[in-house]
Amino acid sequence: DVKVTQSSRYLVKRTGEKVFLECVQDMDHENMFWYRQDPGLGLRLIYFSYDVKMKEKGDIPEGYSVSREKKERFSLILESASTNQTSMYLCASITSGGGTDTQYFGPGTRLTVL
């Protein structure tokens, strides 16, 4: 089974702090995604990476950046956390074949920004 782990299940930070959310996968996947999940809004794609040091913006990249220094690790960075970034953050590692993606999600990090 694909295993995707996230560094924290729950995190509380203050406005203006720099926040790092880490995601690690053990299946040698090239593609990894970061989403946020909010009630009534479903999952929204923040950033994705299709190789080491490669990244692309998703639908809502504002206020976020990412880092992919090693294949197994994809980090989401909030340079200066704000209260509207309080959310559930989900990382996914992707198997791709035949033009389609199948996503394997981590357990999520519930971030609260005070």
Added chain:
Amino acid sequence: LAKTTQPISMDSYEGQEVNITCSHNNIATNDYITWYQQFPSQGPRFIIQGYKTKVTNEVASLFIPADRKSSTLSLPRVSLSDTAVYYCLVGTPRDTGRRALTFGSGTRLQVQP
């Protein structure tokens, strides 16, 4: 991006078949459809995926009509453990030069004994 619409919630009883429909009126020719299941405090889990017609696996069936403007996830004989949120996702293949993924807002399925 293909916008998706799903019912907010559905109720069922154990042993019944449940059909959850997702509308995606502006789906593009090469877009594919994937369904995920999510339990509280967990990340979504892949259920099934397809482009057209019917796909079946050990967990569910996916029905996609010829116009592909909707898709229906069918869960045979649900049990209490199928109580979860079900998401429809329309994805754009990477070889089109642009990757796009649109999750629906999810359907909360409650299975009663």
